[in-house]
Amino acid sequence: MNTSTDLPDIPLPPGIRSRYVDNINGLRMHVLEAGFETRGRPCLLLLHGFPELAFSWRKVMPALAEAGYHVIAPDQRGYGRTTGWDANYDGDLNSFRLLNLVRDALGLVSAFGYASVDAVVGHDFGSSVAAWCALVRPDVFRSVALMSAPFAGPPALPFDTADAPAKPAPEDPVHRELAALPRPRKHYQWYYSTREANRDMHHAPQGVHDFLRAYYHHKSADWKANAPYPLKSWSASELAKLPTYYVMDLAKDMAATVAEEMPDTVAIAANRWLPERELAFYSAEYERTGFQGGLQWYRCGTSGAFVAELQTWSGRTIDVPSCFISGRQDWGTYQRPGVFEAMQSRACTQMIGCHLVDGAGHWVQQEQPAEVSHLLLQFLKQRADCDIR
The missing domain is CATH 3.40.50.1820 (Alpha/Beta hydrolase fold, catalytic domain)
Known part of the structure; x- marks a missing residue:
C-alpha cells in the first residue's frame, strides 16, 4: 500500500x-x-x-x-x-x-x-x-x-428458557426462498460476504470508476425508480420488491447489476452532487485499496459470530x-x-x-x-x- x-x-x-x-x-x-x-x-x-x-x-x-x-x-x-x-x-x-x-x-x-x-x-x-x-x-x-x-x-437475549426445552436457533429461510423465486434473487449483504465480491467490484469489467458511477447513481434520487415505502415483512416475496442493488438477481454480481443502470454521458455531465473530478478521487482510492476492508464489516454481521x-x-x-x-x-x-x-x-x-x-x-x-x-x-x-x- x-x-x-x-x-x-x-x-x-x-x-x-x-x-x-x-x-x-x-x-x-x-x-x-x-x-x-x-x-x-x-x-x-x-x-x-x-x-x-x-x-x-x-x-x-x-x-x-x-x-x-x-x-x-x-x-x-x-x-x-x-x-x-x-x-x-x-x-x-x-x-x-x-x-x-x-x-x-x-x-x-x-x-x-x-x-x-x-x-x-x-x-x-x-x-x-x-x-x-x-x-x-x-x-x-x-x-x-x-x-x-x-x-x-x-x-435480544433468549428469555424465560430455564424450564423450557432448549431450541436451536432457527435457520433463516429467506435466502433459500429468494433463490427459489420465479426470478431467483439473493440479498446483497450475503453477496458482500462472499470471497468473490471484492474481486467482482475491484476488477469490474467496466473499471472501478464506472462501477462506482453506476452504483452511486442507482442508489441516488437521480434514479427515478427509487420510490421507497415500508415492506410488510422479512420474507422473500416482500424483499423481492427492493431494487436490485439490495436484492440482486441470483446469477449476477454487483458490477453487472449496476452496469444495467449506468447513466448516459449527458446525465453524468449534468451531475452536480458528484461531478467526475470528485468521483475520480473515490475511484482512485478504491482502485488502490480494493473493497475488502469495507466488506469485512458485512461479514461480521452475516456470520453471526459477534451477536x-x-x-x-x-x-x-x-x-x-x-x-x-x-x-x-x-x-x-x-x-x-x-x-x-x-x-x-x-x-x-x-x-x-x-x-x-x-x-x-x-x-x-x-x-x-x-x-x-x-x-x-x-x-x-x-x-x-x-x-x-
Whole structure:
C-alpha cells in the first residue's frame, strides 16, 4: 500500500485539511478536519459508510465548522488512507466487529483531547457504529444523528428458557426462498460476504470508476425508480420488491447489476452532487485499496459470530438526544422491515427529529448537503436546549 507521501492531494473545499493520527487502536488513521483554527470548540465526529470515505462529508463540514464546531471525519477501519488493518479475506474478522469500531471512534476522540463530543453522526454503516457509540458510551457521545440506516436496538437475549426445552436457533429461510423465486434473487449483504465480491467490484469489467458511477447513481434520487415505502415483512416475496442493488438477481454480481443502470454521458455531465473530478478521487482510492476492508464489516454481521457480545446490551436503549436523517428516495430507510418504526418507538428514547429529505436518495449528505447541514445544526441546537432543561 502506498505511503501517505505518495498519494495525490484530495479535492477538498477551503477550510478542510487532511492529516494523519497515529496509534488509534492499532491504526494510523487518516482524518479530514474542519474548524481546527481555534482551540476550545465543541467537537463533532462524522462516520462514513460503504463504499465511501471521510471525503463523503466534504460538503457539510464547512457549514458545521462555521457554526463553531471542530469537525473530525476519519477514513474508518478498512477504508481509504487509514492503515493498520488486514485486507485478507481469510484474516481475523475480529478487528472489524462493531464494538472495535466503537473503540476506534473513542480512541480518535481521546487523541484529539476531548472527554466528550457534542454529537456523533453516522451515515449508512457508519450509522450503526454511531448508534453503538451512543449506546455503549453515552458519557462520551452526548448525542447521535443516524443517517440512512435506522437502528433497531441491541439483539435480544433468549428469555424465560430455564424450564423450557432448549431450541436451536432457527435457520433463516429467506435466502433459500429468494433463490427459489420465479426470478431467483439473493440479498446483497450475503453477496458482500462472499470471497468473490471484492474481486467482482475491484476488477469490474467496466473499471472501478464506472462501477462506482453506476452504483452511486442507482442508489441516488437521480434514479427515478427509487420510490421507497415500508415492506410488510422479512420474507422473500416482500424483499423481492427492493431494487436490485439490495436484492440482486441470483446469477449476477454487483458490477453487472449496476452496469444495467449506468447513466448516459449527458446525465453524468449534468451531475452536480458528484461531478467526475470528485468521483475520480473515490475511484482512485478504491482502485488502490480494493473493497475488502469495507466488506469485512458485512461479514461480521452475516456470520453471526459477534451477536453474543452485542447481547451484553440486550434491552438497553439509546437515551441521549438522537435524530434520523435520510433521503426521501432512499430505500435504506425501509430495507429491514420494521426497523424504522422500532427506532422511533423503542430503540431511541429521546428522538427529537426524524427527517426524510426530498431530492435525495442514499447519499443524502452529498445529494442535499445544504438541507442536511441545516437539519444537523437544528438538531444540535435542540440537543443543547435539552441540556439546559
